[in-house]
Amino acid sequence: MKKIYFLALISILTLSACKTEKKAASKSTKPNVLFIAVDDLNTWISPIDNFSNVKTPNFDRLAKMGVTFTNAHVQAPLCGPSRASIMTGLRPSTTGIYGMTPDNKIRRPENPATKDITFLPEYFEQNGYHTMGIGKLFHIHAPDSIFNESGGRVKGFGPYPKERIVWDGFGTSKSKENKGKYGRTSTDWGAFPENDTLMPDHKSVNWVAERLHRDYDKPFFMGLGFLRVHVPLYVPQKWFDLYPLEDIQTPPYKSDDLNDIPQIGLHINDLPMMPSTEWAKESGEWKKIVQAYLACISYVDYELGRVLDALESSKHADNTVIVLWSDHGYRLGEKGTFAKHALWETATKAPLLFAGPNLPKGKKIDAPVEMLSIYPTLLELSGLSANNTNEGKSLVNMMESDQITEDTYAITTFGMNNHAVKINNYRYIRYEDGTEEFYDHTADPNEWNNEAKNPKYATQIEKMKGLLPKTNVIWDEKSSYTFQPYFVEHKARVNGEEKKPVEVIGADR
Template identity: 30%
Template sequence: MSNAEITLHRSGIRARMSVPLIRAFLVCLIGLSVSQACFADDETKPNILFLFADDLAYNCVANGGNDQVITPNLDELARRGTSFTHCYNMGGWNGAVCQASRAMLNTGRFLWNAHALEGSIRKTELPEKRLWAQRLESAGYDTYFTGKWHVSASADSVFGTARNVRGGMPEQTPQGYIRPLSPEDKVWQPWDKKFGGFWEGGKHWSEVVADDAELFFESAGQSDNPFFMYIAFNAAHDPRQAPKEFVDMYPFEEIEIPQPFYEEYPYQIGSNYVRDEKLAPFPRTKYSVQINRQEYYAIITHMDREIGRVLKALEDSGKADNTYIFFTADHGLAAGHHGLMGKQNMHDHSMRVPFTVVGPDIPESKKIDSSIYLQDVVPTTFEIAKMEKPDEVDFKSMLPLINGERERSYDSIYGAYIDFQRMIVDGDYKLIVYPKINKKQLFNLADDPLEENDLIDDPEQSVRIAMLTEKLEALQQEMNDPLAKK
């Protein structure tokens, strides 16, 4: 046989091909196998279901240690997956802390970087496709959204499908504030639909969100593409409304008073009298706090039921085995702790949220104590989608923590609220700074998780306070904090 020809044998068929033709044939075969591998990779990309609550503190679900709250579906989700016990939001640049949280979530940027970018979102709607869902869409995902958005770009421009897009909060009524004044104060009731709010339109908004999710799964079942669903509940934000059957699950006299209980927060921190704080009377009474938490627990349990519907729809779709599920919230809520009702403070009840992930190869019933930010979900989904993390995304994937490849993502946790408060959590200790009143607080979170015992005047802590102050100032530089010392 000459060097110019090769005889091929295949299933008894003989063919003679020249060497150049063989080379071309092999190139085609290699190209075909590579394209088939890429196609197979696309077909096996996992789906992503992101379940997002509003105003939900880490300690107001059973998995967070609160055995008064009835959350069977979230409990089951935690059993099936891995939970992060110390998941933080960085804070906010105005009283609507949820706005900053969602801007960080959708841009992947740290607090002040997201604030700078928020202006360009508002002006240009980022045609460069730089928001979370847009990046996943570029990687081949069908994208769906329903519920609370609160980002400057329109949800319709960001997601392939968007339904029932809601604003920052359901409309509150005058009767919903400074209440209840006494046990006889029954003017406003959470199940009374005449006050609108979550009942506006005739059906509770949490139920509308679950309805939309069920429709999304029907649509996703007809597509060969992986899906990204961003299911955003307005619950458990005020007005904390739920059907009466859910309120009745929580007799107010059985509601535990959150600790520490103050009639009024002792420091003027620039947030004492924002809108959230006006939900309950001043000074705080134990009865008003019990009623507020009764209604808070009721709307959480109602949302849990609707989350159960979403999870069932996922199972019925046949796609559950190849779907990662993330559950978290945009920030926490005081709801009576420290004499506060809102989220405009640096205490853990307002800065920490529940966080659970379920999916292929995710360990079951596992808890990780390493501190993360809730927005770490963004680069985590990029890793799941086999995408390279964009350079401008500041947050970090949590998969290395889940897989045991690293012990922590951040040396310290940073927090801020406008120019009124700053925070650093470093190991077991938290330092809170109030720049406008030259006040600091120091807490040992390991010994004092409820932040009742301020150690700032303890002379034995002076070295620690100086060290944490220096670390916080360094973090402020890293975060492009407008209060950073230049």
């Protein structure tokens, strides 16, 4: 009998030792990374603005799992250059990638800033990670062979009905004066298709969920790029049903808001292919557009929930870092239109959330930060050495510390020498011709009053002017934005080129 007890004791001690070794091994194992991009998502989600009582329980769920940055800003208010900045870790003003660039042309010998760059997923692969990706991660999907496993991306932003539901995609650009100067957009809204399984994002989540339940002999980096809430604002009817029209709020709008904007700012905001706020008011479509955008947010929230469910039921639940971000904000009537394409707050601010081992849970940080920080932050959270080419700063210390952060700032660039700086409660915009805008968000959260000439703010303006990028290279030859006449002329002028048609790169507008 004593021998049996002795053997039982040995077995218990052995099992205990094995568990201890397993825990120790788990602690020494580098975490996995789940990298989630949501296209065109502004800050209306419930963990940040909770606009019009938006229903996003899974964004709330992710926020409770980690840290939400309520004041994060993109480095360009346009998909292509914003994503290129995140993936290279460099500012648009450093690379000259101010517009749309083919994924395979971001890194090329002719561009000294990017010719030897290591993209974010590559850095993880070079440090022992198995890399995977599906959907829209770079502008289209990703450069060739960037992932060990690629699920690719469904072309376009469908599914599409046989005929547009509301908007023709051209707007006032059908007039003779504007013919050929503006592209046709995917902007439209309505209930389509019949069910979620017909959405490309649903299929992407299926792909991710299946891989989250696999075993790996090394840590993994998994990228998931949602297509919604990018236009057309089509999702099944059940998502529209969450938002009765009579309960919809519309964003703040002032018809004479642009009267104090410099001429160059008006040129950049010249977007007749997009619905104007005045048209939306007169036609009765404004609430319907907002309803469609909210419906798309709730649909993405549902798909996010499926991802979180898959992760939580997998073996990787306790050892995975999650980052969720969007490539820019989106205006739903603010400043006269429905678009991104601007250096104002509603176009540059976007969600940024982190969760993972050892990070605080349910924490919110209101200090301004940059999406440029995603690259170095993920490296530090994964225990990898810093990439010295990164121009962003890691946010790990800010997330882990209770210290109040002072004087953090964010810079957004839209074309060579057009920049916005966000610091504390102020926004400063300086255009290539030296004209300026300045807003005090404490007194003017909607940026209706340009205070650039107000002597009260002279000291603050000079301080923010000193944060502008010192390097401002000309446009990269392969980067362009052909759907807005200012940028066609701007590139031709600053690069010393003739005004000529430029190759259209993946219509994202």
